Amino acid sequence: MRIPWFLVSRVLAQQNAVVELLRVSPVADEVARRFAAAGHRLYLVGGSVRDALLGRLGTDLDFTTDARPPQILEVLAGWADAVWDTGIAFGTVGAAKHGATLEITTFRADSYDGVTRNPEVTFGDSIEADLLRRDFTVNAMAVELPSQQFVDPHGGMDALVARTLDTPATPQESFGDDPLRMLRATRFVSQLGFTPAPRVVEAMTAMAGELARITPERVQTELSKLLCGEHPKDGIELMVRTGLAELVLPEVPAMKLEIDEHHQHKDVYHHSLVVLEQAIDLEEDGQDLVLRLAALLHDIGKPDTRRFESGGGVSFHHHEVVGAKMVRKRLRALRYSKEVIEDVAQLVYLHLRFHGYGKGEWTDSAVRRYVTDAGPLLSRLHKLVRADCTTRNRRKALGLQRSYDELEARIALLAEAEDLNRVRPDLDGNEIMRLLGLPPGPLVGAAWKHLKELRLDRGPLEHDEAVTELRRWAAGQGIQPPNE
Incomplete structure (x- = not known):
């Protein structure tokens, strides 16, 4: 037997x-x-x-x-x-x-x-x-x-x-005692790949509103563990299906935009889940909470910016700007650290910029600005942009990947030649004050910023050239340098 x-x-x-x-x-x-x-x-x-x-x-x-x-x-x-x-x-x-x-x-x-x-x-x-x-x-x-x-x-x-998730007592008793257990269920789905029992899903759906009893800090802890699990897509989908997401990340179910009959735009919600999975595949040093949050939330500005154009198309102009603001608001409400909030918001803000690269038309100045604006987030931005290429058109997808390969190669060449990781004006603040006879203050900062913009536009300047440009800027500001 x-x-x-x-x-x-x-x-x-x-x-x-x-x-x-x-x-x-x-x-x-x-x-x-x-x-x-x-x-x-x-x-x-x-x-x-x-x-x-x-x-x-x-x-x-x-x-x-x-x-x-x-x-x-x-x-x-x-x-x-x-x-x-x-x-x-x-x-x-x-x-x-x-x-x-x-x-x-x-x-x-x-x-x-x-x-x-x-x-x-x-x-x-x-x-x-x-x-x-x-x-x-x-x-x-x-x-x-x-x-x-x-x-x-x-x-x-x-x-x-x-691999089933069920409760010792009835789910209603268990979740009534501690509503955080409902969110913990979504976390275990992500971490362990378990499937919740039907009665658990039913109770979670009926009792989702009870999660309002839980402090944002505890909610944030469970959400972070969910996102850093092996199957975060499954955990997010359970949150959305049961209504828990409406209290934790309402912007995520809001991405379930009605698709017009001509399919003029992607299903933003499912697209975001695909981007999340593709970003995870690109991770190199373990789970990256910032990257995963940015991947999930990169398009949350689309519902508020969707416009149906007269020619029949659909646009989402400036959804990255709106999305970055929404990210800051939501992550603050969840009590994430200032560093996490700013990093995720900046990635969301920058994720669309690459699509202006076209077929390599960017100048070296544009490449420098891309690197400078990303700063220490550049590696994550590379992963997010690549993960965001989800088109079903294989030829188009390969073209986007080749374009990004070319951009990364240009970044590497410029970085080797110009040390892009530490872009600074060709004159420091002390030299600016000495040359213009200025005390510390806003004018020195304005001069520093002007020289940095020149550095980004034109690359490194010779010292004499930088001094000439500084004096030209000062004259336009009505500043009379000493010994002139």
């Missing part, structure tokens, strides 16, 4: 988990034996068990125990390399040992007020009650240590094998 495939997968998954647990056993076994010696039970739990089953357990380990926080501290005293109690009000004690980070939490049996996501912390007395309050069944498994006995009362193993 053949063993059903899912049972084989189940056995293999358990074997993977044992291998992973043995890999970290110097820490897990040591701490478990200390708890057992003190008369307490200890379980590896939640995401740590899930990741162990998937063969990807890291050095951040989550445990749960029947010991109360003061007892946890006693067990860890003299053993851990470091201990911190910043989460002790929620029953959590942190520790470091042998390069691993441990979070040990007393069994919980919390209740929620249905208004915020903050629980009324209540300690529990059983692993079963603790697992019932967790977000998803794949995170509601535990391994008792040191015996390595599995505890799986809610079918988490079967859900993991089937």
Whole structure:
């Protein structure tokens, strides 16, 4: 009799988990034996068990125990390399040992007020009650240590094998307790490639508005993790399908523009998802949140700028300008850092400029300005522009790629000759003040800017030529240099 495939997968998954647990056993076994010696039970739990089953357990380990926080501290005293109690009000004690980070939490049996996501912390007395309050069944498994006995009362193993995302309690109870779990579901879809159960999608759709109870900072954290997952397109599509995106990134579903019968423009929403995937394919050093945000949001200005022209065409004039402003507004609302906001907005603002390159008509001055305006974002801009070439016309797509190859080659040649990464005027501020007899102030800045514009237009100037141009500018400003 053949063993059903899912049972084989189940056995293999358990074997993977044992291998992973043995890999970290110097820490897990040591701490478990200390708890057992003190008369307490200890379980590896939640995401740590899930990741162990998937063969990807890291050095951040989550445990749960029947010991109360003061007892946890006693067990860890003299053993851990470091201990911190910043989460002790929620029953959590942190520790470091042998390069691993441990979070040990007393069994919980919390209740929620249905208004915020903050629980009324209540300690529990059983692993079963603790697992019932967790977000998803794949995170509601535990391994008792040191015996390595599995505890799986809610079918988490079967859900993991089937790559299904479901909740231990009903989705309505789970999401009512903590609405952030709905967004976390989209994150797990992106990170792990799981498919949410129909009842989970139904509850997310019905309860999407509850996400308004969550602070922007927590929403931003989940969104960033989603975007940096392996399947962010799937996570975004789930957000849009359930209505969560209307509260997180309403500009994304707004890109679902009605396509006219003559198909005068692309489906902007699906185009943006394709650009996101193509940008990811171009990443070189791991997940790039700035690039991924820019790829997803590069066309969010199109809905506000769409115009139907008299000849039957459709235009989106200045959508990159409008889009950059929208990006700043949305990312500020999500509490992203100033650096992330400005970098993403600048990429959105610049993403269309290449299309003025045509067949290489740009002057060297235009190439210098392209590089200077991109600054340290140039490498990301290259990736974004290439990812944005999504036309189905293969000949046109190849032509665009060849044009960009040529632009990059020109940039490389100019950079080698002129050090484009550090474009500065040919005279510095101190020399400008000396030559014009000016004190520090706005006029010096204006002179500096004028010389930089000349540098961009004409390339490096000889020193005497730069001095002549400075004096010519000063005369136009009514400035009388000394010794004249």
